[in-house]
Amino acid sequence: MTAGAVAPTHGARVAGAAVAGMAVVAHGTGPVGDVVLAHPWMPWSPCDESCLPACGSGGSGGSGGSGGEVGEPRVSAVRASLRIAGAFGALLAGAVVAAAFPLLGERGRAWVMRWWLRLVLAAFGVRLVVNGPAVPRGALVVANHTSWLDIMALELIAPCRMVAKREVRDWFLIGRLATAAGSLYLDRERLRSLPAAVRQMSDVLRSGGAVAVFPEGTTWCGRGSGRYRSAAFQAAIDADAPVVAVALRFLLPDGNPTSTASDIGPASVWVALRRTARLRGLVVQAEVLPTLRPREFADRRALALAAEQMVAAACGLAVAPSAGSAAASAA
Numbered sequence: 001m002t003a004g005a006v007a008p009t010h011g012a013r014v015a016g017a018a019v020a021g022m023a024v025v026a027h028g029t030g031p032v033g034d035v036v037l038a039h040p041w042m043p044w045s046p047c048d049e050s051c052l053p054a055c056g057s058g059g060s061g062g063s064g065g066s067g068g069e070v071g072e073p074r075v076s077a078v079r080a081s082l083r084i085a086g087a088f089g090a091l092l093a094g095a096v097v098a099a100a101f102p103l104l105g106e107r108g109r110a111w112v113m114r115w116w117l118r119l120v121l122a123a124f125g126v127r128l129v130v131n132g133p134a135v136p137r138g139a140l141v142v143a144n145h146t147s148w149l150d151i152m153a154l155e156l157i158a159p160c161r162m163v164a165k166r167e168v169r170d171w172f173l174i175g176r177l178a179t180a181a182g183s184l185y186l187d188r189e190r191l192r193s194l195p196a197a198v199r200q201m202s203d204v205l206r207s208g209g210a211v212a213v214f215p216e217g218t219t220w221c222g223r224g225s226g227r228y229r230s231a232a233f234q235a236a237i238d239a240d241a242p243v244v245a246v247a248l249r250f251l252l253p254d255g256n257p258t259s260t261a262s263d264i265g266p267a268s269v270w271v272a273l274r275r276t277a278r279l280r281g282l283v284v285q286a287e288v289l290p291t292l293r294p295r296e297f298a299d300r301r302a303l304a305l306a307a308e309q310m311v312a313a314a315c316g317l318a319v320a321p322s323a324g325s326a327a328a329s330a331a
Contacts, residue, residue, distance in 0.1 A: 045216070045218045045219060045226055045264065046224075047220050047221040047224070047262070047264040048264060049264075051221035051223060051259055051262065051264060052221070052259055052260060052262065052264075052275075053072065053258065053259060053260055072258060072260065072279065073252060073253060073279070073280035073281055074278045074279060074280055075125070075277075075278060075279075075280050077278075080274070080277040080278045081277075083123055083124050083125065083277040084273065084274065084277050086123035087120055087123040087124060087273070087277075089123075090116065090119045090120045090123055091120075091177075093116070093119070094116045094120075094177050095177060097112055097116065098177050110159040113155060113159065114155070114159070117152045117155055117156050118156070120152060121149075121152060121284075124276055124277055124282070125279075125280065125281070125282065126149065126276070126282045126284060127281070127282070127283050127284070128152075128153055128156060128283075128284045128286065129283055129284070129285050129286070130156075130157055130286045130287075130288065131285070131286070131287045131288065132286075132287050132289060133288055133290075133291075134158075134288075135157060135158035135210065135244050135288060136242050136244070136291060137208050137210070138205050138206075138207075138208045138209065138210065138239070138241050138242070139158070139205075139210050139211075139241060139242045139243065139244045139291070140201070140205060140210075140211050140212075140213070140232065140233070140235060140236040140241050140242070140243045140244070141154055141157070141158060141160055141210055141211065141212040141244050141245075141246060142212075142213055142214070142215050142228070142232070142233075142243065142244070142245050142307050142311075143212070143214060143245065143246040143247070143248050143286075143311065144214070144216065144220070144222075144225050144247065144248055144311050144315060145214035145216050145217075145218065145219050145220065146219055146220060146221065146222045146248060146250060146259075146261070146262050146263070147219065147261045147262055147263050147272065147276070148263050148269060148272060148273070149250075149261060149276070149284055150214065150248055151212075153246075153248060153284050153286050154212045154246065154286075155212075157246065157286055157288065158210050158212075158244075159210065160209070160210035160211060160212040161182045161183060161184055161204055161209060161210070161211050162183045162184070162211075162212050162213075163183070163184045163185075163186055163197070163201065163211065163212065163213040163214075163232065164183045164184070164185055164186070165185070165186060165187075168183070168185070184197065184200055184201060184204070184211070185197075194231055197231075198231055198232070198234050198235045198238070199235075199238075201213075201232060201235035202234075202235040202236075202238040202239040202241075203239075205235060205236065205239035205241035206239045206241075211232075211235065213232040215228035215229050215230075215232055215233075215304060215307070215308070216228065216229070217229055219262065219263045219264050220262075220264065221259045221262045221264050222249070222250055222257060222258075222259050222262055223257075223259060223317075224317060225308070225311070225312055225315070225317050227308065228304040228305070228307060228308040229304070230300040230301045230303070230304035231300070233300040233301075233303045233304045233307070234300045236294050236303070237294045237299075237300055237303070240294060240295070241294070242291045242292065242293060242294075243291065243292040243293075243294065243303060243307060244288060244289070244291055244292070245289045245292070245307040245310045245311050246287065246288055246289065246311070247286070247287040247289060247310075247311045247314035247315050248284065248285070248286055248315075249284075249285045249287075249315055250262075250282065250283070250284060250285075251283040251284075251285055252279075252281065252282070252283070253280070253281035253283070258279070258282070260275050260276070260278075260279055261275065261276045261279065261282060287314050289310045289311070289314060292306055292307060292310075
């Protein structure tokens with residue numbers, strides 16, 4: 001793991017991929033767009049409000065970002081407000097329960113977490129459908145990242161320690177819950193912190209615990225996917241731990257995909273919560289894919305690419321050929 005030896009290049013510009021219809025996986029870097037990041041390996045997504053369905057970003061009707069596509073099944077504004085209130089109540093309850101986590105054993109904490117996660121999903125009227133085999137013990141679980149709901153889905157599939165960006169630790173109430181649940185924090189702006197984070201992940205895997213990470217490093221709209229960063233896969237190699245890829249899709253009751261629940265663009269998570277609250281019958285479909293064994297791959301990049309391609313195929317995303325730069329997948 002040599003990421004710590006790479007000096008951050010401030011002011012680096014990164015390339016994006018237009019997300020329209022069935023988008024492709026973005027590869028490489030280049031002087032496209034006006035996004036300025038801390039270093040070339042900083043996760044970035046081209047997705048913004050233009051990826052949302054019509055009226056999904058507060059276009060017509062003064063919905064302020066709380067609506068969905070015209071024709072998408074929606075609940076009334078009153079029902080949506082009640083959902084938000086119920087979710088906030090669940091969040092407060094979770095923060096109180098989190099204080100008792102040190103007194104609970106491993107099974108007790110897992111039971112409480114699953115109870116709380118189901119409570120939040122029920123508050124938003126979201127149904128989780130899981131297909132595929134059970135996740136083996138001590139696995140590195142990786143998935144595409146679209147929404148704040150992704151975390152809840154992975155935790156319900158298999159109790160695991162989430163890898164989250166450092167900023168989450170300071171979020172109101174959510175940070176307290178994440179810390180109590182054993183989240184592992186990563187400072188995405190400091191490359192020198194990456195080797196230590198990878199060692200921490202591998203230690204958890206060696207102890208038989210599951211670790212969940214979103215290798216894209218940021219959220220996409222669900223029509224496309226970012227290149228999987230390979231650093232987390234080194235933890236699985238070091239611990240000789242199985243890797244389980246999970247394909248997450250967001251569907252309407254009729255089976256059509258929706259990006260309304262996506263947490264993308266400059267809008268706050270609060271706006272994404274409001275959009276989600278307006279949807280009726282949202283289904284989060286999680287497909288647990290066949291287990292990958294690190295010993296069967298040449299290195300972490302080959303392992304990351306295999307997981308990336310499996311998830312893209314399961315979600316129906318086209319994978320573009322590399323643009324010729326290794327920077328996007330080196331970290």
